[in-house]
Amino acid sequence: MARLHEYQGKELLKSAGIPVPKxxxxxxxxxxxxxxxxLEGEVVLKAQVWTTGRFGKGLIQFASDPDxxxxxxxxxxxxxxxxxxxxxxLVEKKIEITTEYFASxxxxxxxAAPVMIFSGMGGTGVEEIVKKHPDxxxxxxxxxxxxxxxFQARNMLAxxxxxxxxxxxxxxxxxxxxxMARANDARSAEINPIxxxxxxxxxxxxxxxxxxxxxxxRHPELNIEIARELNRPPxxxxxxxxxxxxxxxxxxxxxxxxxxxxxxxxxxVGFHGAGGGGSMMSMDAVxxxxxxxxxxxxTSGNPPASKVYRAAKIILxxxxxxxxxxxxxxxxxQEQFHSARGLVKAFREEWIxxxxxxxxxxxxxxxxxxxxxxxxxxxxxxxxxxKKDNSVEYCAERFDALVKKGSRKDxxxxxxxxxxxxxxxxxxxxxxxxxxxxxxxxxxxxICVSKCVPQILRLENEGPVLxxxxxxxxxxxxxxxxxxxxxxxxxxxxxxHIDLPIKGLEEYRRKVGIA
Amino acid sequence: MSILIDRNKKVIVxxxxxxxxxxxxxxxxxxxxxxxxxxxxxxxxxxxxxxxxFDTVREAVDNLGxxxxxxxxxxxxxxxxxxxxxxxxxxxxxxxVPDRVxxxxxxxIHYDAREKGAEFVGPNTLGLLSPGKAVLGxxxxxxxxxxxxxxxxxxxxxSRSGGMTSSLAYYLSKSGIGLSTIIHVGGDALVGLPHPxxxxxxQEDPETDVIVIFGEIGTSQEEMVAELIAxxxxxxxVVAYIGGRAAQKGTRFSHAGAIIEGNRGTYEGKVxxxxxxxxxxxxxxxxxxxxxxxxxxxxxxxN
Ligand code: SF4
Ligand code: SF4
Numbered sequence: 001m002a003r004l005h006e007y008q009g010k011e012l013l014k015s016a017g018i019p020v021p022k023x024x025x026x027x028x029x030x031x032x033x034x035x036x037x038x039l040e041g042e043v044v045l046k047a048q049v050w051t052t053g054r055f056g057k058g059l060i061q062f063a064s065d066p067d068x069x070x071x072x073x074x075x076x077x078x079x080x081x082x083x084x085x086x087x088x089x090l091v092e093k094k095i096e097i098t099t100e101y102f103a104s105x106x107x108x109x110x111x112a113a114p115v116m117i118f119s120g121m122g123g124t125g126v127e128e129i130v131k132k133h134p135d136x137x138x139x140x141x142x143x144x145x146x147x148x149x150x151f152q153a154r155n156m157l158a159x160x161x162x163x164x165x166x167x168x169x170x171x172x173x174x175x176x177x178x179x180m181a182r183a184n185d186a187r188s189a190e191i192n193p194i195x196x197x198x199x200x201x202x203x204x205x206x207x208x209x210x211x212x213x214x215x216x217x218r219h220p221e222l223n224i225e226i227a228r229e230l231n232r233p234p235x236x237x238x239x240x241x242x243x244x245x246x247x248x249x250x251x252x253x254x255x256x257x258x259x260x261x262x263x264x265x266x267x268x269v270g271f272h273g274a275g276g277g278g279s280m281m282s283m284d285a286v287x288x289x290x291x292x293x294x295x296x297x298x299t300s301g302n303p304p305a306s307k308v309y310r311a312a313k314i315i316l317x318x319x320x321x322x323x324x325x326x327x328x329x330x331x332x333x334q335e336q337f338h339s340a341r342g343l344v345k346a347f348r349e350e351w352i353x354x355x356x357x358x359x360x361x362x363x364x365x366x367x368x369x370x371x372x373x374x375x376x377x378x379x380x381x382x383x384x385x386x387k388k389d390n391s392v393e394y395c396a397e398r399f400d401a402l403v404k405k406g407s408r409k410d411x412x413x414x415x416x417x418x419x420x421x422x423x424x425x426x427x428x429x430x431x432x433x434x435x436x437x438x439x440x441x442x443x444x445x446x447i448c449v450s451k452c453v454p455q456i457l458r459l460e461n462e463g464p465v466l467x468x469x470x471x472x473x474x475x476x477x478x479x480x481x482x483x484x485x486x487x488x489x490x491x492x493x494x495x496x497h498i499d500l501p502i503k504g505l506e507e508y509r510r511k512v513g514i515a
Numbered sequence: 516m517s518i519l520i521d522r523n524k525k526v527i528v529x530x531x532x533x534x535x536x537x538x539x540x541x542x543x544x545x546x547x548x549x550x551x552x553x554x555x556x557x558x559x560x561x562x563x564x565x566x567x568x569f570d571t572v573r574e575a576v577d578n579l580g581x582x583x584x585x586x587x588x589x590x591x592x593x594x595x596x597x598x599x600x601x602x603x604x605x606x607x608x609x610x611x612v613p614d615r616v617x618x619x620x621x622x623x624i625h626y627d628a629r630e631k632g633a634e635f636v637g638p639n640t641l642g643l644l645s646p647g648k649a650v651l652g653x654x655x656x657x658x659x660x661x662x663x664x665x666x667x668x669x670x671x672x673x674s675r676s677g678g679m680t681s682s683l684a685y686y687l688s689k690s691g692i693g694l695s696t697i698i699h700v701g702g703d704a705l706v707g708l709p710h711p712x713x714x715x716x717x718q719e720d721p722e723t724d725v726i727v728i729f730g731e732i733g734t735s736q737e738e739m740v741a742e743l744i745a746x747x748x749x750x751x752x753v754v755a756y757i758g759g760r761a762a763q764k765g766t767r768f769s770h771a772g773a774i775i776e777g778n779r780g781t782y783e784g785k786v787x788x789x790x791x792x793x794x795x796x797x798x799x800x801x802x803x804x805x806x807x808x809x810x811x812x813x814x815x816x817x818n
Pocket of ligand 2: 448454455
């Protein structure tokens with residue numbers, strides 16, 4: 001669930017008609033000063049980072065004038081909290097609180113419906129409140145079509161003894177909270193606390209709103225960069241990976257870094273899973289062997305070879321990983337040779353010198369393992385492939401043995417064949433295919449034509465050409481199966497090449513010092 | 516019998532002309548599912564694998580007669596409309612294969628299904644399969660694999676992980692355990708037929724004697740199954756495994772999520788509640804086949 005910052009949440013609440021304290025977000029001390037001047041009087045400075053107990057950690061501070069505010073803000077900006085660098089501070093007018101309440105909208109899987117929760121005792125330790133004072137908490141199940149009705153909200157409040165004007169005002173907030181949540185596809189929306197101020201107003205003093213990852217596309221106005229629940233801002237590599245996922249609808253690709261800045265002795269593994277359940281089990285297995293997981297990655301749901309290739313390239317852009325461990329459920333419904341070809345292309349380009357163990361069980365596993373192992377034999381480090389009858393524990397054992405053995409052979413990366421001027425090339429959904437006709441003319445096997453999975457190639461004057469229009473190829477008829485590069489390299493005359501760019505990866509690698 | 520699907524159920528595919536729709540229709544036909552036609556708006560009159568394509572589900576039903584099931588392969592943003600269209604045309608079971616369906620769309624599908632007395636599997640499901648009878652969705656990938664991997668019998672399998680559904684079913688079959696129906700309930704937090712609903716169907720199915728559950732952390736599905744066992748609704752033996760023990764803690768939605776769920780959602784909570792209710796919970800995935808064999812032996816000893 002993509003989580004919003006407090007100030008973003010408050011903007012949504014405000015536009016839904018729920019009163020919030022006066023103020024706005026500032027990104028440097030000058031802005032803090034300006035906002036404080038505008039607000040006239042005492043202010044509260046709230047660091048915009050995701051952590052609980054901000055007050056106790058000194059991340060919420062008070063100031064009585066612009067100078068003090070600027071000075072205190074200077075102490076906050078740039079500070080690191082939970083992998084977060086503070087670069088935004090919400091500056092608000094200080095409020096005098098008399099009473100606190102708590103309201104939250106969640107989606108309950110038990111009810112298969114949204115549920116509104118209200119507590120008359122404020123939200124600190126609300127789990128405790130519900131245990132000790134069940135009479136102070138009320139719930140309402142919401143009909144997703146009709147929405148939360150005002151009478152339902154008033155009943156909720158009446159049930160815990162809130163009446164009269166208070167009841168009417170709070171009911172209004174609850175109804176608007178629901179409307180805001182529905183309109184923004186909020187997965188959860190919590191105001192904690194709703195405060196009653198000395199001057200007689202109800203205000204949303206703090207909030208926590210998450211947006212449904214799957215509905216983020218409906219809300220470009222929220223500027224959510226990565227639609228995923230992270231407990232930190234996305235890393236550069238996370239961002240690069242997310243662009244790949246966003247620009248290719250075929251299958252799933254999920255990548256997230258679990259650790260950064262480790263060295264060789266830390267025993268981190270580049271992990272490449274397939275499917276959530278199988279990946280979790282596989283990570284468990286390799287962790288039990290004493291390794292740590294550098295990244296979580298999942299390519300599943302029948303992804304093309306090109307997507308698996310990009311995933312592998314990104315995984316291998318992590319410095320100091322000890323090895324590459326790939327394993328999913330073990331019995332995949334998808335054709336596994338696609339994954340094998342994607343991995344081969346990536347491993348060869350990288351000329352990997354760390355061992356790789358890949359469990360490719362499932363459809364076409366024999367072919368997949370053959371492709372993976374045969375085409376990586378000349379690499380400096382060993383690559384092993386396993387099938388559905390090899391348990392994940394066994395694969396983790398093999399992995400451990402290979403890492404410990406650390407055997408590497410001296411094997412120089414072959415020069416990539418240079419292109420002649422006589423080329424034929426066409427675009428695919430996410431890349432470009434090029435055939436070097438000088439090589440093709442001397443190629444006996446013409447294996448590209450027979451191995452092309454969707455069968456879209458034919459020979460013309462001894463060279464491969466598209467058997468469909470260029471537009472069709474670009475729109476996805478070329479499935480980027482990578483056969484015309486990988487199979488050609490070993491069984492043809494090295495005339496086929498597919499360029500699959502990954503935006504931002506080159507720059508990133510240069511920066512972190514990976515060749 | 517088996518649950519939800521057999522060879523006689525009449526099936527259409529929505530999104531039949533798409534990449535996945537086309538491939539999986541072939542799988543279903545080859546395996547023996549009675550697929551009668553497909554729907555893609557704007558593509559009426561075409562044919563896919565010899566089946567007629569219609570513009571609307573209503574037209575499909577008018578031309579093909581009563582349809583029991585629709586398997587949906589349209590892009591995620593269109594899944595809600597496709598499911599509502601199927602229910603509107605009188606179809607009572609939809610299988611929503613796509614991933615990334617917005618949760619409020621799923622809530623609306625739930626609402627409509629309740630109104631119309633229909634059910635749905637998914638979203639984000641690999642589908643379901645009754646060995647030797649029929650498959651809905653993409654379980655097995657290819658008919659030949661599905662025939663080799665999954666053997667018919669009296670054990671029902673329900674799983675929250677797509678990939679693990681097939682591997683679990685494969686390892687069970689390999690140990691000589693036959694299966695009545697294998698179902699992937701869907702990988703999302705909110706699905707149409709969660710574990711408890713499926714387990715109730717297995718309880719009522721005369722061909723199922725033992726129920727195997729692949730559970731996961733998060734949601735309340737396994738806890739609800741525990742309640743069904745504890746209150747006597749489910750009396751058939753249940754073997755369960757919960758995945759995600761080592762997964763990072765703290766992925767709770769909010770304070771409120773915790774209030775509603777109490778101890779729900781955690782690995783420990785699920786395991787202890789299932790055990791207390793009397794389910795056979797195994798710690799390691801690879802113990803599932805042997806635990807299931809034990810339960811089957813006990814059953815036949817009793818009879
Ligand atoms: S196999 Fe390679 S070299 Fe041979 S024709 Fe095809 S692309 Fe050219
Ligand atoms: S042209 Fe054919 S062989 Fe080459 S990548 Fe595209 S689909 Fe694969």
